[in-house]
Structures are given as structure tokens and as C-alpha cells.
Amino acid sequence: MQMIIVDDEAHWVDNLSTTKPWHTLGIEQVHKAYSASEALQIIETHPIDIVISDIQMPEMTGLELMERIRRRDKKIKCIILSGHSEFEFAKSAIQHSAVDYLLKPPTDSELLGAVQTAIGQLNAEWELISSLERTQYTLRENLPLLRGQLLLSALQGQRMPADEWERKLENYGLPFRTGDCALMLVRLEEEFGQYKNNGQPLIEYAVINMAEEIIGECMEVWGVKEEHGYLVFLLQLKEKAADLGTDGLLEQLSVQLQYKVKQFLKGSLSIVITEWFRFPDQLPEQFRRASAYFRQIVGDEREFVMRVSDLHEPSQQGPLDALYTPPSLINLLESGHWEAAGAKLMDVCAELDEKWPESWEHCMEAGFLITAAFSNLAHRNGLTLVKLLGTDIEELQSGEAFTSINKLRVWSLSVLAKLKEGTSSEIKDIRSLYVKKIQEFTDKNLHLDVSLRVLADHVNLHPTHLSKIYKIETGEGISEYISRLRMDRACHMLKTTSKKVYEISTDIGYMDPAYFIKVFKRQFGVTPQEYRDGKK
Structure with a gap:
């Protein structure tokens, strides 16, 4: 946990932060703030759990600090310190949900x-939030979405170890097991087009429900809508229905689904079903x-029920699996996962070497898609491939980069390195x-509000992100920079102008001259007037 101690009297802050055994309570870091505004800046950029404030x-x-904290985070616990025992102060502290009010x-x-009381309250609250019971409730609420995403990823070729499949199937309450399964792809025909802009999801949901009702008597059913518009159902025979056999069963159930949809939803379906295959290993291949089959055999014909047949000779050609298996190259590049992008390129070239060593078309297919991903990244960053690649662009323009697998490998990895460096x-x-x-902005507006929130709004960034960027680039925090700038400007004005101390205080952003004097003396060991008089 992290804590912050806030007081305009520096000796209180320094004493409480360094001389107490906070680590024995599990406090990992104690921050120091000498004003409420400084405290708010620290709270914006650090995960503060407890505030001790004067x-x-x-x-x-x-x-007022507590009230500001409550607006942004109601879970932060506040403890008030005071030199006064007035009832109204204590009453207000209680109204703001202070953990304690100490003199x-x-x-x-x-x-x-x-x-310790504050820590106990935090632990109790977070244990409730993260409790297994609550997590399971949230999981149940989102199960349809999670199940659909899992099946879509598997259809697209994303691989998982067997134990991870078992864990996810169990966690998502899916009664599937490794073994024989079949796929059913359903296409809603044009009668349903009238619902395209209003109610299409409801129609699809109704078809999924009807499929689960009809097929669910003897099979486990797991359905989802995939990106091309098909409703995809993964089917597995229930153990209690093993004596039914599988010959003709899928066709029979498919025809029944067609009939019921026509009867009650007034629309027609075309359905393609696969042979039985081993789940999950063969799932992506069977889906492809x-x-x-829908494209090549069914085409524009309506109300078909067809089984994927093995009668045709297997094609000597086929798609590049590594190129299209999630995550895609373009997603890896956009998220800055350079090592994973490099591994993806190596996998593509390895598959070309293994399956299509003599196929110029496959090499060209890979090259075009890799180039498209590279171009997309460059354009997103306001650049061009010509500017980034220099002479390497010549191999692309001439087509030389795609004439062999090895040339594609060398060229794409070289371009990836230049993209990484350029971006x-x-x-x-x-x-x-x-x-x-x-x-x-700070230099021009030092006399105004230059809090982290204002600066972040000025450059349209979140305060936390701005704070990190500034620290990375300069090596100091924004609050340290502002404090240093204020003190430097105060020293300059004390030496070169005849302005009063209270005027200088206002000019550099301190509304309270007494507070300015206190901060100045803490920094330099003398008051502003003593500094002006040369008594350093």
C-alpha cells in the first residue's frame, strides 16, 4: 500500500514519514506533500491508499482536500491531524468519512x-470486490460474450495448450471435452434482410435459441456469429445419446431446424455441416x-443442407495459416510488440519453406500482406515507407523482395528493424x-493555476500519462520542475526588481505570502527578504 502525509509544516511531514515503522503495517511507500495542491498532484499520479493530512x-x-479526494476516489482513506479540538472540525471530518481525527x-x-484501522477497512472492501463469489457472479453475467469470444478465437486458428482448454471450458461452464465434434454453419437467407438495420441481432438470437432447443436434446451446442455473417455451432454428442449413432443425425437435425425457422420466423436457412473431427485440434481446419463449401458449392443457391465431402481430391494449394492466425501482424505492429512481430515473420517464412517452397504466388501473397501492414503502421505515424526505408524501397518497387522466400525473410526483417527505429x-x-x-505554458502562466490537471488538459493527455512522459524525458517530476521554476524566478525577481515580497509571491503562483516565505526558507535556509539583503 502507498500513503501520503500532507502538512504545510515541513517538520511534521518529514518526521512522520521517516521515523515511524510504517513498513510493519505493510505500507510500501510514504509520499510527502507540503500543500494540499501538491498532494492532489501526487494522488493523480500514484495509487495512494491512505492520506494523513493537517x-x-x-x-x-x-x-477541502478530503472533499476533492472524495470526488475522484471514494476508496482512499483519510486521517485528519489538527492542533485544535473544536467540535465543528471533528464533525466535518466525520461527515467526509475520515477514518480518525487526531490531535x-x-x-x-x-x-x-x-x-491500521484504515488498512483494515481497505482490505475488507477489496476482499469483497475481489471475492470468488462476486467474481463468479460477474463471470456468469458475461458468460455468453466470453463463450462467443473463445469459440471465435479457436475458429480463427488461435492455439492453446490442452490444459488451458480444459480450464477455460470448465470455467465457462461449457460441457465439451476433447474428442469427436462437428460444425454446423448456418446462413440466414435474404428474407431476413428486412431486419438488417432493425432487429437483426434478435433474429440471430432467436435462430441460435431454436438450434439449441432442437439439437440440444442429444448434443451439446455452442454457438456464435462469426465475422462473415454465418452462425457457427460446435456440436458434440451427449454421453446419454451415444446409442443414437451419428449417421444421418446431423442432416436430420439440420432439416428440422430449417423447417422450424421457416414456420415461426418466416425465413429460410442454408446449412453446411462437417464430418466428425477431433476437437480442438482440427477445429480451425474444419471451419475453413x-x-x-459455402462459397464454392452452395454459392447463391437457397435452402441447402450440405455435408462437407471428402470425395474430391485434396487441393494442392491452400492458405498460409501463420499469416492469418491471431494475433495478426498489423495488430502486433500497432501495439509495438516488435519481438512478437519478428517471430510472426519468421513463422510465415518457415511455413513457406515447409509447405510452398516452389510457389511464387504464396510468397507474393505473404509479401503483399506484410507490406500492407508495414505501410499501415508508417501512415498511422504520419510517415511514408519511402522516407523510412531509404534504399530498401527499391527491392519493393521492383518486386525483387518477393522473388524468393529467403529474400522475403531478409527484406521483411530489415524493414521491421527500420520501422521500429523510425517509430x-x-x-x-x-x-x-x-x-x-x-x-x-508553465513559463507564461506561472502566476495562474499550473496544476497537473490543467497541464494535462492543455496537451490533451491523462495526468498520469503526462507525468510519466515528462519524467522519462527530463528525469524529474512535473511538480519538482514547477517548484524549481518558481524558486528560480523568485530569486531572480528578488535580485533584479524592487517588488514587494507579497507581489513576487502572487507573480509566481503563491496566493498566500506567508506560505511562500515558508517554502522559500525551507528551500534556501533564509527568508526572501534576507536573500534580497544578501544574508545567505
């Missing part, structure tokens, strides 16, 4: 006890074959631009 501070009181100076037992430079340039904008 109640009377310039600019913003501890109670200064608190004893160790009081302070550690209050923090069934999809191809990384671009990212660094963008980060530097953010830093420049922040520094320019």
Missing part, C-alpha cells in the same frame, strides 16, 4: 492504530473447409514536443 493549511484546508502531536499508538524516434520527438509545450 486540517489547517493555506490555500486549501485538509477538509497534534499524536502518540505512536494513536497514529499507527488509525492507519465448411466456409469454402521509436517519432515517439521520442512527440514526447519532447509535449515537454516543450508544458514548459512554455
